[in-house]
Amino acid sequence: MIYYPLLAKGETIGISAPSSGAPEALHYVVRESTLRMNKRGFQTVIGETVWSQNKAASAPAKLRAKEFNSMMKEQSIDHLIPIWGGELLIEMLEYTDFKKLDKKWILGYSDTSVLLLAITLKTGLATAHGPNFVDVRGEQMDETTAKWMEVLATKEGDSIVQKASSxxxxxxxxxxxxxxxxxxxxxxxxxxxxxxxxxxxxxxxxxxxxxxxxxxxxxxxxxxxxxxxxxxxxxxxxxxxxxxxxxxxxxxxxxxxxxxxxxxxxxxxxxxxxxxxxxxxxxxxxxxxxxxxxxxxxxxxxxxxxxxxxxxxxxxxxxxxxxxxxxxxxxxxxxxx
Incomplete structure (x- = not known):
């Protein structure tokens, strides 16, 4: 069977960088995204990997995996949204603890999709391919993008329909x-x-x-x-x-x-x-x-x-x-x- 997490307002979302992080010149983007997420009724916990970028990654593979594993186990964090994609996420797969993944949504796309697909294939835990953390930092969201919250709030056994954008x-x-x-x-x-x-x-x-x-x-x-x-x-x-x-x-x-x-x-x-x-x-x-x-x-x-x-x-x-x-x-x- 497939295991479906459930998103609810007021929950805490962990923000990590399993692929690329934000160089100092883009730290303001992380802060904007955090502000918008908080205004939409969610708490956020920003991981250390988010604030760095060097040699095509936020940190060495073992450190990226360690932060991800920790956030997946931490009871005070309900779901995870990577800041964005990148290039070298595949490096951390061998250090990811697939046997101890709590029932949490992981949302993202681009290089993040390596992690999403691997998790679902190995564990049966549903994962979400959609907007990255920085994609939802605007004052408003278009109808298609905004649907991520409704999709992740769909209960097990229920259905949801998404239509083509205009x-x-x-x-x-x-x-x-x-x-x-x-x-x-x-x-x-x-x-x-x-x-x-x-x-x-x-x-x-x-x-x-x-x-x-x-x-x-x-x-x-x-x-x-x-x-x-x-x-x-x-x-x-x-x-x-x-x-x-x-x-x-x-x-x-x-x-x-x-x-x-x-x-x-x-x-x-x-x-x-x-x-x-x-x-x-x-x-x-x-x-x-x-x-x-x-x-x-x-x-x-x-x-x-x-x-x-x-x-x-x-x-x-x-x-x-x-x-x-x-x-x-x-x-x-x-x-x-």
Missing amino acids: KYQKEWDHANPTSCIFHLTENTEWKTISGEEESFNGRLLGGCLDVIRHLVGTPYGDVAGFREQFTLGEPVVWYFENDQMNTTELRRILVQMKLAGWFNECAGIMFGRSAANGPVDNYEVKDVYLALAEELGIPIVYDIDCGHQPPQMTFINGAVAEVTAGKGTGKVKQSFK
């Missing part, structure tokens, strides 16, 4: 944040590779492809073992996003996952919007999606609200998802069972 951010402009941090200027358009309306359902798993690909073939990426131990044999619905890869690299990774059995009993795949996906020799990202859809015989939905072009939905690794997409829009219903 607009998204094409490019980051960190120097000129809006009242909700993001610049939502472009019209959102969910697409299907078939061009028709699609619907599918299964256990939800996924993350940032740039980094979760490195779990393939390791003890932290045992998809078959997860399905056998923690689910009733339901098919998997994958969600992915691409931060920096061109189309041929993306294709290689997806083929590797297929050969490793990650797509066995796959009901469908969702791909997030991306500023990457650069074509190589006229090989477009749509060609990648089409080839995968034909090989697996499954529906594929793309340009969904997920990843580095906000806003993004909050996806729960381990939840049962019902996906519907067509005519430029879509929705995802997640059931905590």
